[in-house]
Every structure is written in structure tokens, then in C-alpha cells.
Amino acid sequence: MEDAPLRALIVDDEPVARRAVTMALTNEGFLCETAIDGNEAIYKVRDQNFDLVVTDLLMPNKHGHALAVDILSESTHRPLIVIHSNVDEPRLTKDLILRGVDDIIYKPTNYFAFAAKMKGLVCRRKRMVDEGSSPNSTNSNEFSAGALVHGAPVANSAAISLDEFDKRLGEISHILPVSNSALELLKCVRATQCDLRLVNQIVSNDAVLTAELLRLANSHAYNRTGRQFRELNEAIAHVGTKRLGDIAVAVCTLESMTDLVLPWLDKDLARRRSLATNLAIEAIFRNKTDTPHYDAVSFCALMHHLRHFVVATAYAPLYESLVAKCQTTSRSLNSLESETFPRQPAVATAIVLSHWGVPNELLLPLQYADLTFRSIATLPRTIKSSVLLMKSVVFFAEMALGNWMPWELIDFPSSQLLREINIHNPQAIIEEIRGRLESIREASCDAIADATAAIQKPNSSIPYYCWEKQDFDFLSEIISLIGVDVHHVEDVKQARNGKILVNCLHSSTSPPIAEWSLNAKEGWCMMCDQRPTDDWLPVGTTIPLPSSFRALEQAMERVLSI
Template sequence: MYESIRALVVDDEVISRKAVMFALIQEDFCCDYALDGVDALNKLEESSYDLVVTDLCMPNKHGHALAVELLERTPCPVIVVHTVVDNPKITKDLIMRGVSDIVYKPTNYAAFAAKAKAMVRYRQDHPGVAGKGIDGASEGKTETDPEDPVLNAIPEGGIESSVTMADIESRIPLVSRILPVSKTAFEVYEMTRSNADAATLGSAIQHDAALAAEFLSIANSSFYNPSGKPMTDMEKAVVRIGQRRIGEMALAAATLSALTARKLPWMDMQVVWRQSIAAGAAIEHLVAQGKHSKVSENLVLTGIMHSLGRVVLGTLYPAHYQELIKRCSDGDLALTDQEATVFPETHAQIMSRLLTEWNVPAETSEPLQHVLTPYHLLSQLSNELRIRVELVKVAIFVGQLSTNAWHSWDLVEIPPTSVLERLGIADIGRVIERTQSDAKAIIDFKAENSGDKDTKKKPDLATDKPEPTAYYRNGSTSKYDFLQALISGMDLSLTDMPSDGKLTLPTVFINCIGAGRHTPIDPAFEADVEKVVITDGDLPPAFDSSLRTVRTPLTYGKMVKELSTTAK
């Protein structure tokens, strides 16, 4: 049971001070206030506080001096600086010394108070991290370091009992310190919301060379640059893409660049980068073909960021993920299912929280709250939100399929025909083809302009096929054969069954996804070869129960193993 929590709000500006206190009281804080640093120290001599929120610019004793003095105390309260002063040197100094968070005005006070409460609760549960700066933590570690014993510890009860929502909320503010995203991207995002012109936006983007490179790589995709002529002028790129899209693309590109630069031993960041880039490209083509421009705002941002929450969680909970990946590897299990046994929210929902932390409007990232929900459960959402979520889910799959970018623990979730029809996607094959072209252009452009050898790895788009290893028969009702496209990305080569009945290969794969229980008996079932049926439901009663069956959804790694073993 937690004790009551006490906060001291230090600010000489009345309106700001009252707003902070009101928000904290809503989160069950007992609040006192002080008008400056000297007043605050007097209050701290009389009482102890779990949280101190201080402005920087105040008379008598400013907030920086107050924070430095408090950090020397034992025990040290959670210290949050709340200020309009956006000075990188001051920010870096305070974070290095051990200040828990810096929040800039204007403020989302409800989110601010909820986060402050989470940080206090985390401090109460982990008193050993109090007041540790980057240079002052034990053995050179810090609470922001993923190697820190506090971040890396797993309780005796195992990983399932170790993570609460309060624990996650207390760590989310650390992400900006561990994985700094370009400040320029946030500025560009805000500028687009105030209708800045193309010249101003282009100039702002060019202030950050890494962001400019990421941005131009996306701008040179065939969707935005159908001529194929390399585009290097930033202002022209802004005009071509459109100012409405610039903000979300800048923020998405910067976040993608920062998070995929992180090295996690169990995660291939090039796969993450390709999946994200291709999903963003697929969104544009799906929106265009289905005529969904009215609901398309920020969907590119959502598509690109869909898997980055996993990088965040993996950074904050490295030991947990080592165990989860081992489980997935040992049992061919989906990482999303294993994460659900440990974390109270999905990695996509965590990414949504992080965007809120960055003051991105909640409605922007709302699809991330539901993007890992199975298709058949999305009917519970409002029609507009359902369409947005389904567009993102289809885009994620198209991105993976188009670039052949998979982790073995990725869940293969083939979009149902009914979903494509509802979205007005009559030619999903065309979407896949164009996404594939866009992804290749982006990867090639980045490789040519960065000299990054890893980035130069191309998607597996080879046209030279090896000798066939199995026959293939499509019994699906879908207009596009997703399964054949999936298998083509594996080390398997398929061929149609010969019309003359002369069979030379030992196996036939029969696609019954979406076919249902009333599927007519396919001639392939009469063939004298081993039959492997891939299905997403029950087979018709007339089908031989002894047939080898592979049921979707399943992990990509398990699908490869099942089909490869059979075809040998």
C-alpha cells in the first residue's frame, strides 16, 4: 500500500503555479507552494516532499541552483523542472546531474501530473535510483542506462510479475534521454500546424543533416517523385509532398532514424527500418486507391511508427526481452503473444503513449491503440476509426510482404477479403507492386547518399528462380494470392501442377485461406503426392483428416519451418 504523496510547487508566476497544483491534486497529491528557491528551501526544512516541481527563472534563488542543491540531499525527491526556457546546455546539465524530467510550457497538465505520479511511485518502489545523475550512479550507471541493474532486474516472481503500468509510465520519460529524437523534427511538426510556408519548412529541415537525408529518401519514392529524377532541393520536396504531410513525415523519419540506430542484440534494425518505411509507403497507395483522403491525416506517421514501440520497450526492459525472445525461439511463438504475458499494454500502445509524451495530439496516434487487435474484433470501433486501423494493419502486412522483411517471431496476419472490399481496395496487387518500388527507391537513395553498407542491402526482389521444390494450387477465394507471394520470399520455388498429371515433385501446397467449410474438392487432393493444406479455418468434412495442415495466423518463422521441412 502506497503512502500519501506530497509535492512542492516552486514558481513565482501565479497562473502556472496554480495550474500545476490543480493538476497534481487531481492525481491525489498533497500540495504546498513556494515563490522562489529560498522560499522552497525553507519549506523543505520544515517538511519532506516526494516531488518538487520548479520553474527556472525566479527571484532570489533560481530553479537550476535549487535543483542542484536538492540533488545533494538524501533522500532526494523526484525533481521536475517546469519552464519556458528551452536551452540545450541547461537541459543537458540538469539531466546529467539527475533531474527526473524537464517539461516545457505550454503544458498538457493532466499528462504532466499523471507522469509525475508514476515517477514518484517508481521512486518509492526503487529508492536506489534517487538523485543519480549520469556521472553519479553506482558503477558509472544511471537510471537512463539500459544496463542499469534497476532497469535490467527481474523479480524473483519472474518477468510476468514485474511490470506495471506505473512502472512503464515512470520509464517513458527516460526514452528522450536514451534515444534523443531530432528537436528539428518537433519544430517542423509544430510549424505545419501553424501553416508555415514551403521555404520556411525546407530551411528548418536542412538544419538537421540526418533528418534531411531521411526526409529526402522518402521524398524520392515513386509516389512523391514519379519522374524518377533525383530530388535534392528541400523546398521543392516540401512542395511536392505537400505541407499537410510534412510534419508527420518529419517526425516519423526522425523517430525512425533515432530508434533504429539503437542496437538491440535480438532485433534486426534493418528489418525494422524496412518494415516501417514500406508500411508508410503502402499507406499512401491504400489511401489513394480506396479514396480515404478524409481519414488519412497522420496515418503515414502511424504506419511508420507501428513497430517502434518495441524498440522502446526493448531498450527499457532488456532482460525481459532476452527471456521473451528465448521463449519465441524455443516454441515458434509470436512475440506479440509473449509480450502480452508481461506488459499491461502492447508495444504499439506504448508508442502511442510516447507520442503523447512528445505533445503529439492523442487522436493522431489513436490507430496505434488498436493496430494489434485481430481484424474480427475491430467491428467494435466507430466506422471512421475502424477504417483508419484497418488501413494501417493492411499497410503493415503489405510493407512486410513487399520488402520480404520479417523477424521469425512476426505474426503473419493475412488481410481478409472482406476487409479489402470494405476499404475499396480492388487491386491490392497494384498496391504491393508500387510499395515494393517505393521501398526499393528509398533504400537505394539512402544507400547512395549515406555510404551505409548495411542499408545497401536490397529487398529480396530477385527474378531468377531456382528449380521448383513443390507444386502449388490456389483454392483461396481472394482476388490476390498473398500466400504464394509469401512463399516466394522464402527459399522455396513453386510451380503449378501439370495438366497432364505427370508429377515429378513430392509435395503440393494447397491454399485454402478464406475458402471455408464449403470448398469444393480440388483435383490436387486426388494427386499421389504429399498434400499440405494452408488454411485459416476449418476444412470441409469431405477433406481427409489425415492431411497435413498449416493454420494461420502463425509466426513467419514457423511457416518457413513447416513448409521448408515438407518440401525437402
């Protein structure tokens, strides 16, 4: 099982330099993000975990020296900091090194040697941390891992060591005993020559799996003919062996959590999402099941919404405190998990599934499930498409349901990203999934299938302007789902009663902020791709996305109350 990729942030106002460093580090296996100045960079460092920050010195808004000082003073689990500059000033160099900067590289640069050196420095530092001798940690404010497990506050993200964390993951295979039959079934249906008699035997030997398969084959999600299947072999043939193993593992994993004490866990929502995800897989891959990585994408999409539960089981009291903190701060659970645990929940889940015997080639996309769509866009081409497909399947299922927990991250792909995976009509996919869910709801008394009941009817309205048109406007759809009707206008000057919602997401050109500022009012709300800086509106509300669902709700409440 491979570790999560190394993550780097490249900060430089020169596009050529940013691109050169990004390409060199990507070739060494880094997952790279970029920032054009210190203001944008410090937001990203506070919001995400990076292994390496490479920054220029001379930049507008906030220069590299100030950025380095901020990171050194604020971050308890700080990245490696490397200055990459053409400013060769001995006093400045001495000051930076004394403050704790790890290295200074002067331009012009041999980028291949530079990237190799960075990889070596980061790997050495990680090895030191794994061995318990981090050069940047102190013992004065760290809690023991045992104390954290029993609910002590999180004082230092390194308090849970990687060794201790991985040891707990090893124990999860006993805490969450997924059915051996489900795992045997997964291996059997993935064999080059699938033996249908063996499939039938595996299922029939497990009463729970048999009951679940018969229920599934006769459900309105998989059976719109009205014919009832009573024979196991007929049910297997109807569902199809291609999906049978994935569904069995996902269902058994969820059912194994039935008796767990996780007060914040909405099992009904998890089941609805599992159903919607199955429908999304069908809609996106119809007649395309020979697509490369189809097996891995469909399996990981079904496991995606269960990724939080694995870590939550190992650290239940601590996880409860994180969820409570989300409620009071409106931060996303993803951001708090990144600060608290040495591995992302998706990586942890992949490790546990590997312990259970799930083949590693099925797990590759899942390891990247906690990345934003913007980060996925920077992945190497060899893995980008499978990760993007998995995240898109999950996203379309969420959009069709219209249900989010307050702490969940609202993030959606650009039209350009969707076109890369041959999705050209997102609206048709969402409407198909919703239609299937609605027909299931009407034909079934099962509350789990009642997906559309939770979608709010708009009770307020606001003018809505989109700076750059997309193939499908996901933001306006999400705003409508939380109870606000958006009235599309052609210009920001069409604000009503001093209120307007402006969508600047996924823009290829910069909006005319200076011009807009002349007319901006307190009731203006701007949605953007990054943390608001002085470049954004001087009045009103600016919301960077991705953001938690609750933060988005609160932004709408503030604007509508003005």
C-alpha cells in the same frame, strides 16, 4: 491517452446467442472475438490476452465446464470467467463458483443489463490489479519488476505491474530523445494555415533534419526527374508539407535508436520498411489525401514497425530473452509480448509519442496495430476503417519487400476486408511498390534500398490447392517468397508424391474434411484460420494462421522432407 480496449471472448455453439452477446458487449466498448466450442476457445485464450470470457455450458467437442476448469488451471493472468447458460443446476453452480468462476448468468438474458454488468466487473477487476490487489494473483511465484528488467525469466505476466510499466514509458521520452524540431514541424504542417516560412525556419535550425530532408528530396524514392535540389525551400516544396511532419518524426525516432544496444534489431530492415511504407502510402492514397483519417493513417503506418523498439528499450535484457525464446519455440514475438507486458507494444508506443507531444488524434490507429486482421474486422465502424487502412499499408509494404524476421507474425487480410476500404487490385499495388523499390535499387548504391536482393528464388515446388478463391492469393505469394514454388491445381486429388498444400483461409464455407481424409497423406499441409482440432485432417500438417514466419518455414521444410 485512452487505455487499450477491453477484450472479450464469447463461446457458444448457437450463432444467435454469439451474435447477441457480441453486439451487446461491443456497444459497451469491448473488442470481441468468438469461438464455437471449448476447443477453439482454449486455443485463443492461450494465444491472446482477454479481459473477459463468456461461455455457454452445453457445447460439442468441449463443454463450458471443462473450458472454465482449463482456464482456471492453466492461465497465470486469467480473464474474468462468466457462464452464460440455460442450465440451472444448483450442484453445478456451486461447483463452478467454488472452482473460481466469477459469475453465472442464466438465459433468457437482458443483454443490455448483462453487458453493463460485465463492463463493471471487468473495470473493477482492472482497478484492483492497478492498485496491486489482484484477486487472482499470488506472491509465491512472482518476480519483482526490477529483477525482470535485469533479465530474470518471466514467471508471471502480472510480474510487471501496470504502474511500473507506465512509469518506465514515461522515462522513455528521455531514453529516446526524438528531435524537438521534428515534433515542432509535425505540429506546424498540421496547422489549419501552414506557414511555409516557419516550416523552413524549423528545418533549417536543425542540421540533422536539414540533411535528411535534402537527402530525401534528392532520393530516387521522391525524385525521378534527375534534378538535384540544393535549396531547402525547393526541397520542402518538392516533398510536400502534407507528409513532411510524419516522415520527420519517423526518421528521427529511428535515428535516435542508432546507438542503442539491441542486438536483435535490424536497423537496415527498419529503414527499408520505412521506405516501402512511404511508397505504399503513395500507391494506396494517390489522389485521395482528403480521405478521412489520412493524416493519422499515414503517420501510424510509418511508426508501425518501430512499435517494438520502445518496450525493448525499457526492458532490453528481458526482450532479448523473448527473442531467443521465439527462436527456439517458433512462437511469434507478438504472443510472447502479450504474455509478458501489461500493455501491447503499439499502445506503449502511442503513450510515448503522446509524451513527446504528438497529438492524440494522430495516434488512434496505432493503438490497434497489434491486432490481427480478423480482430480488426470486429472493431466498431467508427475506428475500423482507419485501423484497417493502416494495417493494409504496412502489409503491402511487407509483401513488396518480401522480408520478415523469424519471430514476426504472418497475417493478411481477406478480399472482403480490402474491398471495405476500396482496395480491389492488391496485386497492382504490390507490383507498383516493388517496381519503385527496384528502380531505386538500380539507381542507388545504398544497400538500404536493395529490397529485392533478399527475396529467395524458389528451389522446391509443391502442388497448391485453394479451397475458396480470393481476389489475390497472398499465401501462395508468401510461400514463393520463402523459396517454395507453388503449382496451382484444381483438386486435392492432384497431390504429387503424396504432397499438397491446401489453403482454407478466409473461407465462407467449410471444406469437405471428411472426404479429403480418405485420401490424405503425411505430405499434406493445410492452412486454416484457427487452431487445428479433431475436425481437421487426421494426418499431415495443419498450420493455423496468423503464425510466425519461422513456423511457416518449418511447416514447409517438414512437408518437403517427407
